[in-house]
Amino acid sequence: SQQGEEDPQALSIQEGENATMNCSYKTSINNLQWYRQNSGRGLVHLILIRSNEREKHSGRLRVTLDTSKKSSSLLITASRAADTASYFCATADGEYGNKLVFGAGTILRVKS
Amino acid sequence: NAGVMQNPRHLVRRRGQEARLRCSPMKGHSHVYWYRQLPEEGLKFMVYLQKENIIDESGMPKERFSAEFPKEGPSILRIQQVVRGDSAAYFCASSRKAVQETQYFGPGTRLLVL
Secondary structure (H helix, E strand, O other), X not given: XXXXXXXXXXXXXXXXXXXEEEEEOOOOOOEEEEEEEOOOOOEEEXXXXXXXXXXXXXXXXXXXXXXXXXXXXXXXXXXXXXXOEEEEEEEEXXXXXXXXXXXXXXXXXXXX | OOOOEEEOXXXXXXXXXXXXXXXXXXXXXXXXXXXXXOOOOOEEEEEEEEOOEEEEOOOOOOOOEEEEOOOOOOEXXXXXXXXXXXXXXXXXXXXXOOOOOOOEEOOOEEEEEO
């Protein structure tokens, strides 16, 4: 089954810098979602990008999708210490696209 | 509008006991999903339920694990005769519709088996 794989595994940047995380997957998709997880907490949905979209923005977040390369990227601009978290991409599998398949995630640390 | 609620948030069990995890979906959501997260790993799908029906249980271990989503009340993930390897965070998510919908996650239940 398809699986999102994020890279890098860990990223450490200074506050104010931009953070870019990448995700690759294996099979065709209808959409790809990005989630954030703070340490010891649940997942927060960030953004969903559909297969017919190439780029999507939400506040300081910018997501791109390249279906020919089966990859997506999440850019966080002007990072803040509060952005410190793990970030996961997920693709939808199953007959109804209901089964989310997550990668191992990127651990982002923003130093103030 | 309250989000997805899970309880308990933390659960400690001894080997051989039963664990019951509860999930109340967001208001208006009739689709529930359970995922398991082992330390330092991403989430793994376990089961997808609608009211009174199990739609996809392809991620559920064949033994000791069961799930239900009754007509009234929360969804329950039940683990019988727990073992240390069951220690993990269990997350519930819900969505309004089934097809290609955003799933909203609860805060999780952290199960520790001693």
